[in-house]
Amino acid sequence: MPAKSTTPGPRDERGVLAAQILTAARSAFADSGWAGTTMRAVARGAEVDPALVYHYFGSKEGLLDAATTPPQRWLENVAKTWTTPLDELGAELLRTMLAAWADDEIGPVLRAVLQTAAHEQSTREKLRLIVERSLIGVSHLGVDERDRLVRSGLISSQIMGLAMMRYVWKIEPVASMTDDEIVGAVGPSLQHYIQGDISVPT
DSSP: OOOOOOOOOOOHHHHHHHHHHHHHHHHHHHHTTOOOOOHHHHHHTTOOOHHHHHHHHHHHHHHHHHHOOOOHHHHHHHHHTSSSSSHHHHHHHHHHHHHHSTTTHHHHHHHHHHHHTOHHHHHOOOOHHHIIIEEETTTTOHHHHHHHHHHHHHHHHEEEEEEEEIIOOOTTTGGGGHHHHHHHHHHHHHHHHSSSSOOOOO
């Protein structure tokens, strides 16, 4: 356990402490949101002096920004998933989401983003960019650009709604369904958005 000190240590120690603080911050923002999270609470969770939190991240806003920035490996994995053959894409998108939320690093970031986006403008903008660039922007669906955007947007809405129910609000029975049950139940809906007729009757 690191000593509680405001004096920066060697570079490798600073990296460890910064990561320790970020882990505590993600948990705090995910569990308590923006208003319920304080720098002192994060410091307690990380077992460091509060001055170190300010030293590394400058402010609560800076800490939130760092805590809600998704790891690059997740963004790359999402982009790779969109290259899955269309017949298998719905199920694979769900499995990618489920794996991300189960990941010890990625899951807390996603929870922190969804928990704080409703009340904090900068995180809301970050979430919008994540959806537009990583969930919608990399898809290759549809017969034209509008069709692509509509299909990708509906898929994203389903995935995000499921994530809120299952991981943020933890509403049963969705929260305790197995991954296979989720894929079996929700996968066909995503597959409809991928390949089905989504035209609006006139």
